[in-house]
Amino acid sequence: MLLAIVGLTVISVVLFGLPLALVFERLQNEDASLRLEREAFEVSLGVSGDFALEPGRVDLPSPSAGIEYGIYDRDGSLVDGVGPPKADEVIMRALRNEIADVETPDLRVAAVPITQDQVVVGALRAAQSNVAGEARTAWILGTIGALALLVIGVGAVTGYVVSGRLARPVLSLRDAAVRLGDGDFTIEVPPSHVTEIDEAGAAVMATARRLDELVKRERMFSSDVSHQLRTPVAGLRAAIETELEFPREDSAEVLQEALVDLERLEKTIGELLAIARRRNDATQAISPDDLVQEVAGNWDKRFASVGRELVVSPHDETPPVRASRSMLIHTLDVLLDNALSHGEGEVQVRSQVGEEFVTLSVTDQGPGFSVVTGDSIPSSNAATAPGLGLPLAERLVEAMGGRLSVSRAGDQPRVDVVLKRADR
Secondary structure, three states, X not given: OHHHHHHHHHHHHHHHHHHHHHHHHHHHHHHHHHHHHHHHHHHXXXXXXXXXXXXXXXXXXXXXXXXXXXXXXXXXXXXXXXOOOEOOHHHHHHHOOOOEEEEOOOEEEXXXXXXXXXXXXXXXXXXXXXXXXXXXHHHHHHHHHHHHHHHHHHHHHHHHHHHHHHHHHXXXXXXXXXXXXXXXXXXXXOOOOOHHHXXXXXXXXXXXXXXXXXXXXXXXXXXXXXXXXXXXXXXXXXXXXXXXXXXXXXXXXXXXHHHHHHHHHHHHHHHHHHHHOOOOOOOEEEOHHHXXXXXXXXXXXXXXXXXXXXXXXXXXXXXXXXXOHHHHHHHHHHHHHHHHHHOOOOEEEEEEXXXXXXXXXXEOOOOOHHHHHOOOOOOOOHHHOOOOOHHHHHHHHHHOOOEEEEEEOOOOOEEEEEXXXXXX
16 A cells, blocks of 8 residues: 555656646746847847947947847848857848747857837847756756655655554454454454444454354353253163163063163254254243143153152143243253252142243252252352253243243252243
8 A cells, every 4th residue: 555655646746747847947948038038129229220330339238147249230240249240040030020039059049130210220149058047947847856756755654654554453353363263252353443444343253253152052052961961861871770680571671761762862962952053943932831741741750760759730821931842841851850869859840920921930848059069059140050950941041031040049949930921
């Protein structure tokens, strides 16, 4: 950009300055000729008409400004002063009552007629060296050249400032792109007030945010998968180990059970992938009672195997809620798994209906989260319960536009899933 600005300035100066210099030189020559003609005319006015009769009485001015004068009679002979002995073309033109001038490499010559009673009686020749005129022309051309260099210098400084102003945000954009390539998704591109550069910076920052969100989702997916698959994998392992320890007569039974567990694992992985990629429709109208009954049916045998009971207490005519079926199933799976693994006694799943929301509550008879984790868990922040899968449940509920809260963390802990009613 700097080279472009300087180059454009040079071209502009050349295209404008060169014709200007030629015009000034031409005007200088014409001005010098006019001044010489004017000097000759003024001197001719002081020459009497009978100068040819008494040449010695002609009083020519002494050479000034390098001008020398010569007087010629009607026949073209030099009468007095300095000049060629016989009239040349310039003098002959003056004898024909014309004002004439000519320029040679060394001299500038002008000739004017001398008249008496409106009759040409002679001619006055004025000659001046071109040194003075050339010096004046050189001074004018030098001034023009100096101004041209000044303009080019101003253009160079302007180009340096402008290119530097544009280069800084471009360099910042480049540095941000390099940091993004190194995995830094917190990049910020300062505004440059150049529309195109600011748009590029906004695009880079938007890309960084999308990549950051994608990486976070993938990391959360890894964590969610490890949590959600731990229980079914442990159940599958226990079933196989039990079969090896106490084999049944028909070994196909355990294979059928293992196949069912594997299908459930495959389904869980697919659902978690869909959740991680946000392909679930969280605006469906879902009957919470039917879904709770379905989830409870999957967990009845597990609770019965450890001598505990799972009780579902639905609300009369619970209205549908806005939720994602797979997200809500995984949320309830997390809460029931926590109650089974860390709680005690009977586990109850209840639904409560409000004007705008439906609340699904999971309660057990255990000592609470603080006994399990050794931490005091604020009821307003489910994510502070490490190891219980509540961060996963909280993300799922928030993705459905709901809220997960630990309303009671001590004895007989209670976790609420609050969802929006679909009929509101």
